[in-house]
Amino acid sequence: MYKYMLKHKLLTVFNIAFTIIDSALNVALALVLKLLFEAGSSGSIIELRNAIVVFSLYIFVSSIVWMILKALRASLLRKCLTDLKNQIFTKIIYRSINVFNEENSAKSISLLTNDINILEQDYYTNLFELLTNLVGFIIATIALIRLNIYIALFIFILELIPLSMPVVFGKSLSKHKNKYSDSIGLFTVKIKDIFSGFEVVKGFNIEKRILKDYSISNGEAELARYRYNIFAGITDSLALAFGLIMFLGTIGLSRYFVINGKMTIGYMIAATQLMNNIVNPLVALSSRLNRLKSTKLIEDKINDILNKEDGSVEGISKNSFDDKICFNNVSFSYDGEKNVLKNVNFTIEKGRKYAIVGNSGGGKSTVLKLLLRYYDNFSGDILIDGIDNRNIKAEDLYKLVTIIHQNIYMFDSSIKDNITLFEGYDDTDVENAIKKAGLGALINKLDHGINSAVGENGCNLSGGEKQRIAIARAIIKNTPILVIDEATSSLDNETSYNIENSILNIPDLTCIVVTHKLNEDILKRYDEILVLKDGTLSEKGTFGELMGKKGFFYNLYNVA
Ligand SMILES: Nc1ncnc2c1ncn2[C@@H]1O[C@H](COP(=O)(O)OP(=O)(O)OP(=O)(O)O)[C@@H](O)[C@H]1O
Numbered sequence: 001m002y003k004y005m006l007k008h009k010l011l012t013v014f015n016i017a018f019t020i021i022d023s024a025l026n027v028a029l030a031l032v033l034k035l036l037f038e039a040g041s042s043g044s045i046i047e048l049r050n051a052i053v054v055f056s057l058y059i060f061v062s063s064i065v066w067m068i069l070k071a072l073r074a075s076l077l078r079k080c081l082t083d084l085k086n087q088i089f090t091k092i093i094y095r096s097i098n099v100f101n102e103e104n105s106a107k108s109i110s111l112l113t114n115d116i117n118i119l120e121q122d123y124y125t126n127l128f129e130l131l132t133n134l135v136g137f138i139i140a141t142i143a144l145i146r147l148n149i150y151i152a153l154f155i156f157i158l159e160l161i162p163l164s165m166p167v168v169f170g171k172s173l174s175k176h177k178n179k180y181s182d183s184i185g186l187f188t189v190k191i192k193d194i195f196s197g198f199e200v201v202k203g204f205n206i207e208k209r210i211l212k213d214y215s216i217s218n219g220e221a222e223l224a225r226y227r228y229n230i231f232a233g234i235t236d237s238l239a240l241a242f243g244l245i246m247f248l249g250t251i252g253l254s255r256y257f258v259i260n261g262k263m264t265i266g267y268m269i270a271a272t273q274l275m276n277n278i279v280n281p282l283v284a285l286s287s288r289l290n291r292l293k294s295t296k297l298i299e300d301k302i303n304d305i306l307n308k309e310d311g312s313v314e315g316i317s318k319n320s321f322d323d324k325i326c327f328n329n330v331s332f333s334y335d336g337e338k339n340v341l342k343n344v345n346f347t348i349e350k351g352r353k354y355a356i357v358g359n360s361g362g363g364k365s366t367v368l369k370l371l372l373r374y375y376d377n378f379s380g381d382i383l384i385d386g387i388d389n390r391n392i393k394a395e396d397l398y399k400l401v402t403i404i405h406q407n408i409y410m411f412d413s414s415i416k417d418n419i420t421l422f423e424g425y426d427d428t429d430v431e432n433a434i435k436k437a438g439l440g441a442l443i444n445k446l447d448h449g450i451n452s453a454v455g456e457n458g459c460n461l462s463g464g465e466k467q468r469i470a471i472a473r474a475i476i477k478n479t480p481i482l483v484i485d486e487a488t489s490s491l492d493n494e495t496s497y498n499i500e501n502s503i504l505n506i507p508d509l510t511c512i513v514v515t516h517k518l519n520e521d522i523l524k525r526y527d528e529i530l531v532l533k534d535g536t537l538s539e540k541g542t543f544g545e546l547m548g549k550k551g552f553f554y555n556l557y558n559v560a
Pocket residue numbers: 334335340358359360361362363364365366367
């Protein structure tokens with residue numbers, strides 16, 4: 001994690017320099033206090049006045065240094081955390097879809113929020129505090145050796161005990177912190193899951209059941225936090241107890257030297273203050289070292305993300321679709337056991353329109369997912385103009401193919417942003433997409449028109465309106481291949497017919513449409529219908545040919 005500090009070398013150097021100055025000033029307080037006490041007990045007004053001037057100057061300089069130090073730390077912290085979060089996020093956003101889907105996204109959310117907060121406190125802030133403690137400790141120790149070697153020796157021997165604590169407790173503390181971080185991650189997954197299904201929770205009156213689940217998850221997270229806090233508390237208390245023993249010992253020894261005339265009261269005050277500057281940092285040092293060590297497993301988690309293969313391939317550049325897509329003997333299984341596609345063969349020719357129909361669970365959506373390379377562990381080939389789709393640059397593949405999904409995701413922004421996806425399209429392109437997607441009436445009736453907010457995941461819109469926005473989003477992208485997965489299921493028959501019709505009228509567009517709506521008028525407009533039955537391509541042909549066969553499609557059509 002320190003590499004993020006090294007990126008801002010000058011700021012880090014200034015931070016270190018001011019940390020050293022601040023620590024030195026802390027230790028210097030002992031000498032200033034000695035001066036003040038000696039001047040106070042000497043009876044000389046001039047000495048007292050000089051001591052007060054020195055003390056006031058000390059207060060002034062310390063507060064300025066302290067203020068600068070706080071600003072420098074805040075600035076470095078901001079830069080390091082911004083860089084770290086940006087790097088993690090960039091790594092995640094460039095993952096391929098299948099790699100992204102391997103993990104629950106709430107875990108990544110927890111990493112970017114909870115774990116980063118832990119790092120902020122226990123790594124970065126802690127590291128500089130550690131430096132303050134270390135420098136303060138060294139300077140105070142040197143000063144005390146010069147003041148009284150016996151007191152210094154006494155402290156040296158006792159301080160070995162708190163210093164050994166990170167070695168003894170560090171591993172267990174790290175384990176507890178990681179368990180806490182993991183349980184917070186699982187807790188975030190649970191909350192995200194519950195809030196995403198809020199309407200189901202209400203609609204099925206399962207609040208009590210959900211509350212029970214939530215309480216278990218919350219209890220586990222808090223138990224892990226409690227265990228960590230208890231463990232950290234025990235190590236901190238032990239360090240504090242040793243600190244107090246050292247404090248008492250120093251006072252006893254100083255008193256002995258004062259009684260024997262080997263030390264003045266001023267020196268005794270200075271020795272006690274210096275001892276404070278040794279014991280306090282030492283107590284803090286051991287607990288800070290423990291906390292620093294405890295971030296190791298979080299650092300490992302972050303490194304796992306940063307070093308994980310993102311699933312992207314260098315890939316071949318492909319900027320146009322010229323001829324055809326071929327599925328050659330494609331078989332695929334999600335779980336490595338049951339094949340959901342079995343030796344599927346078909347060809348999609350440029351500019352032609354294809355419908356994919358079949359039984360529920362027959363593998364229609366899976367065909368589209370494989371074409372878009374959501375998964376690449378299938379057998380057989382999917383060739384686009386003769387090039388294996390797994391070898392085409394992902395970025396280029398998505399410039400050739402657009403998909404309209406069954407479940408449409410809406411960003412919490414305006415209708416326009418959800419159509420353009422924040423790209424700067426011409427107004428005429430936007431208007432054209434709105435018209436073709438049948439969105440005109442909706443936009444006219446809204447107060448803010450195209451700039452109206454859609455709400456979180458489109459909660460201000462109906463299912464059909466969301467589908468139309470998704471269709472406009474695909475039309476405006478204007479890719480040569482359009483893939484539609486049940487995108488008109490929430491629309492009434494007339495609207496669905498009109499939209500599908502206008503898409504089918506786009507002359508050069510190659511269309512692959514998964515549909516459940518077996519409407520004769522629309523189906524007749526497709527050049528070919530591919531019929532999937534339990535993962536195999538059972539039939540293909542035009543509507544007329546398939547009806548003539550009186551096979552699986554014929555039955556499907558007559559049941560629908
Ligand atoms: N991510 C997944 N993990 C495991 N199995 C999956 C996954 N997605 C789909 N399946 C399974 O693969 C099979 C084919 O699913 P697919 O979604 O392709 O069918 P479909 O023909 O589009 O179905 P429907 O018409 O009901 O939408 C089904 O048995 C489904 O349960």
